[in-house]
Amino acid sequence: MKSLRRYIDKIKPHFEKGGKFEILESTFEAFETFLFVSDKVTSKGTHIRDGNDMKRTMAIVVLAVVPTVLFGMWNTGYHHFMATGQEGTLLEYFWLGFLRIFPIIVVSYVVGLGIEFAFAQSRGHAVNEGFLVSGILIPLIIPVDTPLWMVAVATAFAVIIGKEVFGGTGMNIMNPALTARAFLFFAYPSFMSGNAVWTHGMIAGDGIIDSYSGATPLAEAAAGNMSNLPSVAEMFLGTIPGSIGETSTLAILIGAAILLITGIASARIIISVFVGGMLMGLILNIFAVNAFMELPAYQHLLLGGFAFGAVFMATDPVSASQTPKGKIIYGFLIGFLAVLIRVINPAYPEGVMLAILLMNVFAPLIDHYVIEGNIKKRLKRAKVKA
Amino acid sequence: MSAEKEPLFSSKNIKLLTDPMNDSNPITVQVLGICSALAVTVKVKPAFVLAIAVVVVMAVSNVVVSLLRKTIPPRIRIIVQLVVIASMVILVDQVLKAFLFDVSKQLSVFVGLIITNCIIMGRLEAFALNNKPWQSFLDGIGNAAGYGAILIIVAFFRELLGSGTVWGYKVIPESVYDFGYENNGLMILPPMALIVVGAIIWVQRAKNKKLVESN
Numbered sequence: 001m002k003s004l005r006r007y008i009d010k011i012k013p014h015f016e017k018g019g020k021f022e023i024l025e026s027t028f029e030a031f032e033t034f035l036f037v038s039d040k041v042t043s044k045g046t047h048i049r050d051g052n053d054m055k056r057t058m059a060i061v062v063l064a065v066v067p068t069v070l071f072g073m074w075n076t077g078y079h080h081f082m083a084t085g086q087e088g089t090l091l092e093y094f095w096l097g098f099l100r101i102f103p104i105i106v107v108s109y110v111v112g113l114g115i116e117f118a119f120a121q122s123r124g125h126a127v128n129e130g131f132l133v134s135g136i137l138i139p140l141i142i143p144v145d146t147p148l149w150m151v152a153v154a155t156a157f158a159v160i161i162g163k164e165v166f167g168g169t170g171m172n173i174m175n176p177a178l179t180a181r182a183f184l185f186f187a188y189p190s191f192m193s194g195n196a197v198w199t200h201g202m203i204a205g206d207g208i209i210d211s212y213s214g215a216t217p218l219a220e221a222a223a224g225n226m227s228n229l230p231s232v233a234e235m236f237l238g239t240i241p242g243s244i245g246e247t248s249t250l251a252i253l254i255g256a257a258i259l260l261i262t263g264i265a266s267a268r269i270i271i272s273v274f275v276g277g278m279l280m281g282l283i284l285n286i287f288a289v290n291a292f293m294e295l296p297a298y299q300h301l302l303l304g305g306f307a308f309g310a311v312f313m314a315t316d317p318v319s320a321s322q323t324p325k326g327k328i329i330y331g332f333l334i335g336f337l338a339v340l341i342r343v344i345n346p347a348y349p350e351g352v353m354l355a356i357l358l359m360n361v362f363a364p365l366i367d368h369y370v371i372e373g374n375i376k377k378r379l380k381r382a383k384v385k386a
Numbered sequence: 387m388s389a390e391k392e393p394l395f396s397s398k399n400i401k402l403l404t405d406p407m408n409d410s411n412p413i414t415v416q417v418l419g420i421c422s423a424l425a426v427t428v429k430v431k432p433a434f435v436l437a438i439a440v441v442v443v444m445a446v447s448n449v450v451v452s453l454l455r456k457t458i459p460p461r462i463r464i465i466v467q468l469v470v471i472a473s474m475v476i477l478v479d480q481v482l483k484a485f486l487f488d489v490s491k492q493l494s495v496f497v498g499l500i501i502t503n504c505i506i507m508g509r510l511e512a513f514a515l516n517n518k519p520w521q522s523f524l525d526g527i528g529n530a531a532g533y534g535a536i537l538i539i540v541a542f543f544r545e546l547l548g549s550g551t552v553w554g555y556k557v558i559p560e561s562v563y564d565f566g567y568e569n570n571g572l573m574i575l576p577p578m579a580l581i582v583v584g585a586i587i588w589v590q591r592a593k594n595k596k597l598v599e600s601n
Contacts, residue, residue: 165584190568
C-alpha cells in the first residue's frame with residue numbers, strides 16, 4: 001500500500017498543470033481517488049465531511065448487486081443444462097454462466113467508462129463515478145444471449161444520449177441503465193422478448209429438448225397457462241427464466257438490506273414501490289376477468305423485474321424524486337403502473353422498465369408540487385399567527 | 387418602383403439562399419416543421435420528394451404573396467396566404483399523384499399537411515410581405531432547401547441503420563448480417579428521428595459557435 005502511495009505521489013506532478021501529461025489530469029485524478037481517499041478539503045466555512053464520496057457510495061451499490069450477479073451466473077448455467085436435458089454440478093452451472101456473463105460486464109464497462117473518460121477529458125472536468133453502477137446494472141437487466149455488440153451500442157446510446165447530453169452524472173433525467181435496456185428492447189425486439197431469449201443456447205437452438213419451453217412465468221401467465229407457473233418458493237429463490245440478475249428476489253433482498261443499512265437507498269421508495277404493486281395487484285384481483293388478473297397480488301412482486309426495479313432502479317438518487325413526500329408518490333406510482341402495464345397491455349409482458357422510465361420523467365414535476373404545497377402550507381401558518 | 391441597381395446575385399441575395407442552410411436553418415435553429423421531419427424520414431425517397439414539394443410550394447407562394455403584398459389588407463393577410471399555399475399544395479399533390487403514385491401514397495397525408503407547415507407560413511409573414519418578388523423567391527428556395535437538407539440527412543441515417551438500405555437499395559451487404567448484425571428497429575420509430583435531429587443540432591452547434599446561447 002505504502003509503495004503504491006509513494007508511486008502515485010511520484011508521478012502526480014506530471015499530471016498537474018504544466019506537467020507532461022497535463023491533458024490526462026482528470027483521468028489521473030479519477031484513478032487516484034479510486035485507490036485512496038481524496039485529500040481534497042473544503043476551504044471556506046464549517047463543513048462536516050467524511051470519506052464517503054461518490055466513489056464509495058457507488059462501490060457499496062456494486063457490492064449490493066454482487067449476490068444477484070452470482071445467482072444470475074448460476075441460474076444461467078442451471079437453465080442451459082436443463083434445456084439441453086443434462087445434469088451438472090453447482091460449479092459447472094456457475095462456470096458456464098460466468099463465461100456468458102463476464103464478457104457482457106466487461107463490454108458494458110469498457111464502452112461506458114471509455115465514453116465517460118473521453119467526455120471528461122474533452123470538457124476538462126473530473127471523471128464522474130456514476131457509470132460504475134450503471135455498468136454492472138446493464139448486464140443484469142438483459143437476456144443472457146444478447147450479442148456483445150448490441151450491449152456495446154446500447155451502452156454507448158445510454159451514456160451519450162441518456163446522460164452526457166444532459167451534462168453527465170447527476171444531470172440525467174432518466175436512469176442510464178434502463179435507457180440502455182429500453183434501447184435494446186425497441187431496437188432489437190427479437191433478442192429481447194419471446195420465449196427463446198432467456199436461456200443460453202436457445203436462439204441457436206442446438207440440442208434443446210422439446211419439453212423445455214424457456215418461457216418466463218410472466219409470459220406463461222399472460223398466455224393464460226397458469227398451471228405452468230413455478231411454485232412460490234421457486235419464484236422467491238429465482239430458479240426461473242428471466243433477465244440475468246432479475247430472477248432471484250432473495251438475492252435482491254440481500255442487496256436491498258446492504259443498501260438500507262448503509263443508508264444509500266431510500267427505504268421510502270423501495271417500500272412504496274412494493275405497496276403500489278401490491279395494491280394494483282389487489283385491484284386487478286377484484287375485477288379479474290381472466291386467469292392473469294387472478295394471479296395473487298404478492299406473486300406480482302416476486303415475478304419479472306419488479307423487485308430488481310424497486311431496489312436498484314427506482315432508487316437511483318439522480319432520476320428519482322428528491323423530496324420525502326415526493327419519493328412516496330414516485331415509488332407508489334412505479335409499482336402501480338408496472339403491474340398495470342404487465343397485466344393489461346398485451347404488447348408488453350413486463351412493465352417495470354416502462355413504469356420507472358415514465359416516473360423518472362415525472363419525478364421533477366412531483367417534487368415541484370410537493371414543494372409548492374409545502375410553501376402554501378407554511379404561508380397559511382404564518383398568516384394565521386399574524 | 388425605384389430604379390433597381392442591385393445585381394440579381396448580389397452578396398445580399400446570395401446570403402438569402404445560404405443563410406437558412408446553416409445560421410438560421412428552419413429545423414435545427416428555429417425548430418420549425420419538426421412534425422414532418424419526424425414522420426416522413428423513415429426512407430430517403432419520400433423525404434426527398436417531400437423536400438422538393440416544399441421547395442416548389444414555398445418558392446411559388448413566396449413570389450405570389452410578394453407580388454400581392456401591397457394589395458393584401460393586413461387584417462385578412464393570413465387567410466390570403468393560406469389560400470395561396472393551399473392552391474399550390476393541391477397542384478403539387480395532383481402532380482405527385484399523376485407521376486409518382488407510390489411515393490404519393492407513402493407520403494399520404496403529409497403532402498396535404500404542407501399547408502400547415504409553419505416554415506412556409508413563417509416565411510410568408512416574415513419575409514414575402516415586406517420584400518420584392520426576386521428576393522422572396524430566393525428566400526423561399528433557401529429556407530425550403532435548408533429544411534429539405536435536414537430531412538434528407540435524417541432520412542439517410544434512419545434508412546441506413548433502420549432498414550439497411552438507402553433510396554431502397556441494399557447498402558449493408560448480406561455478409562454483415564450473417565456475422566450477426568441486425569437492423570435497428572428503434573430507428574424506424576419516430577422518437578429516433580427526434581434524437582437524430584437533436585444529434586444534428588449538437589454537431590452544428592459544436593461547429594458553429596455563433597449559435598450557442600450564452601447564459
